[in-house]
Amino acid sequence: MQLIDGKATAEAIKAEIAEEVKSIMAAGGKQPHLAAVLVGHDGGSETYVKNKVIACEKCGFKSTLIRYEDDVTEDELLACVERLNNDNDVDGFIVQLPLPRHIDEQKIIEAIDYRKDVDGFHPINVGRMSIGLPCFISATPLGIVTLLKRYNIETAGKKCVVLGRSNIVGKPMAQLMMQKQYGDATVTVCHSHTADIKAECREADIIIAAIGKPDFVTADMVKEGAVVIDVGTTRVPDATRKSGFRLNGDVKFDEVAPKCSFITPVPGGVGPMTICSLMKNTLQAAKGW
Ligand code: GUN
Numbered sequence: 001m002q003l004i005d006g007k008a009t010a011e012a013i014k015a016e017i018a019e020e021v022k023s024i025m026a027a028g029g030k031q032p033h034l035a036a037v038l039v040g041h042d043g044g045s046e047t048y049v050k051n052k053v054i055a056c057e058k059c060g061f062k063s064t065l066i067r068y069e070d071d072v073t074e075d076e077l078l079a080c081v082e083r084l085n086n087d088n089d090v091d092g093f094i095v096q097l098p099l100p101r102h103i104d105e106q107k108i109i110e111a112i113d114y115r116k117d118v119d120g121f122h123p124i125n126v127g128r129m130s131i132g133l134p135c136f137i138s139a140t141p142l143g144i145v146t147l148l149k150r151y152n153i154e155t156a157g158k159k160c161v162v163l164g165r166s167n168i169v170g171k172p173m174a175q176l177m178m179q180k181q182y183g184d185a186t187v188t189v190c191h192s193h194t195a196d197i198k199a200e201c202r203e204a205d206i207i208i209a210a211i212g213k214p215d216f217v218t219a220d221m222v223k224e225g226a227v228v229i230d231v232g233t234t235r236v237p238d239a240t241r242k243s244g245f246r247l248n249g250d251v252k253f254d255e256v257a258p259k260c261s262f263i264t265p266v267p268g269g270v271g272p273m274t275i276c277s278l279m280k281n282t283l284q285a286a287k288g289w
Contacts, residue, residue, distance in 0.1 A: 001257055002151070004229075004264045006143070009150050010272035014058045017279055021060035024287075032286035033062040034118065034278075035084055035093035039077070039103075040070040044235065045096045048275075052094070055275045061282060064090070074103045078111050085113040092118030092136075092285035094278070097168075115289070118281040121168070130175050134289050136281045141173040143273030144208065144229055145182050153206075153227055153262055156184035161200050163217070163250065164210035165191045169231055173208055197221075209250035219255040228256055228263045231270050247271075 025031060034056050038049045049065065056063035066080060077095070084093045093116055099105050109117075114124040120136035128135035148155055160177045164170035170189060177183030185206065190197045201207055201221040209217050210231035222228060232250030249266030257263050264270055 001260050002262050003257075004147055004151055004262050004269060006147060006264060006269040006271065006273045009147060010143075010276035013146070013276045014055060014279060017059040017283055020283065025060075030089075030286065031060070031062050032282050033064070033089055033091050034282045035064040035066060035087075035090045037066045037068070037077070037080060037084075037093065037095040039068045039072055039096070039099055042098070045098075049096050051275055052278060055279050056282075059279045059283070061279070062089075070100050072100075072103075074107065077103060077108055081108060081111045085111075085116060090116065092116045092282045094119045116285060118278060118285055120172070120281065126167075126172070129172060132179055132181060136284070137176070137277075138168055138172045139277040139281065140169045140210075140231060140270060140274045141176050142277040142280070143270060144173065144231070145176050146277065147229070147264070147270070147273055148183075148227075151262060155182075155206065158183075158185045158205035159203055160185040160187045160206040160208065161204035162187060162189045162208045162210065163191075163197070163201075164212070164231075165189055166210065169210040173210065177206075177208070211250055213250055214248040215250070215252040217251040217256060219252070219259060222256050222259050224259050225261045226259065228260050229270060230264050230266050232266060233271060 036049050036052055038045060053063045053065060084090050095108055109121045112122055114122040117125055118136055120138035125135045129137050162170055162174045174187050174189045177185045178187045188200055190200050198221045202223055204226060206227045208229045212232055212234055214234045214236055228251055230249035230251040233247045235245040236248045238246040247267050
């Protein structure tokens, strides 16, 4: 069993990005600039955005954090998106999700200029991705295909099971694993109404778990020699931690790992790659398509 070290891979890629930024700027080019919009004070979102700002520093990017309280109106947020769309210094920006319930998330996403949508959530980017055109690919799926490539994991012709059908992870993940230039695999997407998830998983050469149910994937669901990618990051109470919680994956790591050829840990697997992919997309935005 080989552990896939997402943290080390992400650090290496960020160092490569920083080198590229140095040479762009040495040649008189513009410093890439990522802006992030954060609404409210959700602990998870605060942490994610803080880590995105730190990653920008590591890559040599400029970053701007724009904060709103929970009671921001949809119109105020739309006006902010419009300002960022028109700000020539900003190459790409994200609006951290989830948003408060009184705001229509999809409306905000669709207001973002798709050429600055480094999250890859805009329907134009989703559509372009699904037919293999240049686009921004959403960060978690992009991070996962990058990890598979860096670890020389064979995916072509393999059976891949994606657990979960969210717009941010499951759907784009299944698309990428299916496409010739990425996974080139045979893909099955499982969800809450799949008749026999265990049986589907037992057939899989590659399992990508993104359902947000801690320890859902158990050893009896995994074929000997399978590759297991764990996207889960559920906060579960843990009195031994200073924060009072720990991040728990969708995979019961201790019992599943011995059966795998490759597996990602939580934390330190997919998580760091997600932010690193956002940095890749921002560099791409700065360089132009
Ligand atoms: N919330 C959870 N993951 C993400 C992400 O990748 N981007 C944004 N904007 N919000 C998120």
